[in-house]
Amino acid sequence: MEVEAAKAIGAGLATLGMIGAGIGVGNIFGNFLAGALRNPSAAGSQIGNLFVGAALAEALGILAFVLGALIYFA
Amino acid sequence: MADPLHQFQVTPIEGLDFGQVTLPLVGTVHLAFTNSHLAMTIAFIVVVGFLTLVTSNAKVVPGRLQAAGETLFGMIDNLTESIIGHDGKKYFPFVFAVFTFILGMNLLGMFLSFTATSQLAVTATFAFITFGLVLIIGFAKNGLGFFKLFWPMGAPIVLRPVVGFIEFISFMLRPFTLMLRLFGNMLGGHVALKVFAGFVATAVIGVAGWLGVLIAPLSMGMTVALTALEFLVAFLQAFVFAVLTCIYLNDVVNLDHAH
Numbered sequence: 001m002e003v004e005a006a007k008a009i010g011a012g013l014a015t016l017g018m019i020g021a022g023i024g025v026g027n028i029f030g031n032f033l034a035g036a037l038r039n040p041s042a043a044g045s046q047i048g049n050l051f052v053g054a055a056l057a058e059a060l061g062i063l064a065f066v067l068g069a070l071i072y073f074a
Numbered sequence: 075m076a077d078p079l080h081q082f083q084v085t086p087i088e089g090l091d092f093g094q095v096t097l098p099l100v101g102t103v104h105l106a107f108t109n110s111h112l113a114m115t116i117a118f119i120v121v122v123g124f125l126t127l128v129t130s131n132a133k134v135v136p137g138r139l140q141a142a143g144e145t146l147f148g149m150i151d152n153l154t155e156s157i158i159g160h161d162g163k164k165y166f167p168f169v170f171a172v173f174t175f176i177l178g179m180n181l182l183g184m185f186l187s188f189t190a191t192s193q194l195a196v197t198a199t200f201a202f203i204t205f206g207l208v209l210i211i212g213f214a215k216n217g218l219g220f221f222k223l224f225w226p227m228g229a230p231i232v233l234r235p236v237v238g239f240i241e242f243i244s245f246m247l248r249p250f251t252l253m254l255r256l257f258g259n260m261l262g263g264h265v266a267l268k269v270f271a272g273f274v275a276t277a278v279i280g281v282a283g284w285l286g287v288l289i290a291p292l293s294m295g296m297t298v299a300l301t302a303l304e305f306l307v308a309f310l311q312a313f314v315f316a317v318l319t320c321i322y323l324n325d326v327v328n329l330d331h332a333h
Contacts, residue, residue: 052317063254
């Protein structure tokens, strides 16, 4: 296989890590919504935690994206 | 057609390129005032100008402008107070400066053609300043007791070295996740925006044939929606950076009574 083709395939495979980030972020927001509907009065104070959790999960997806970009361009 | 990554190129501004310059201690460098400098300078001027504007002519009952400034101020003040606690006031200036500067650069990236925070060098600088500050405060406040951070009292004694090692690795990874999160979000968002904008252009010039009638309005709608999302992300990432800075500072400031 040519190196260029292998690079493109590798970069594509590396971005599959984003699946996990998608599941994680979905989980966080889904559970937040479930909790917020049960106890709406407590929901407002947890918005900060919600976004921090989402950001932490999202960072791992971004790592996969950066890895893909590194493989492809470097 | 320009590729979607073209917008991230750092180029010298016409007339402000000084070429190869030999500096003392540093050596020969390519010195130029680039579009990255320009974006950061504008962000700095906007942030300082805005905060000067809202605090000049301050009244006990705030007007509209002053209320906007106070909301921004109060949000970060609340954040440091609720996360770091009693000592939070001391670290408020740093967190506020970082937050407003990143927010300024993120938001200006939506209006200008260049986003300073989509450069890894810029976000890396922010991340390592934060990390360095956490280290300095940690050692200054706790001395060698700083290493208690990697000796979790809650874990069983047999597991402590293992958990401590994992804690250490995750501690050392903090600056990298901090810089990659901001960089990746801004880069990814702007690339997606330009890709969809590119679809509109491709469909309009007729490359896609009659399908362009469908593709152009759909892509245009997507571009508008993504622009709205990007404004949210621009604010959110600045906020997340501030929150994480507070959390990392809290780790070392309240080391004694946290575990």
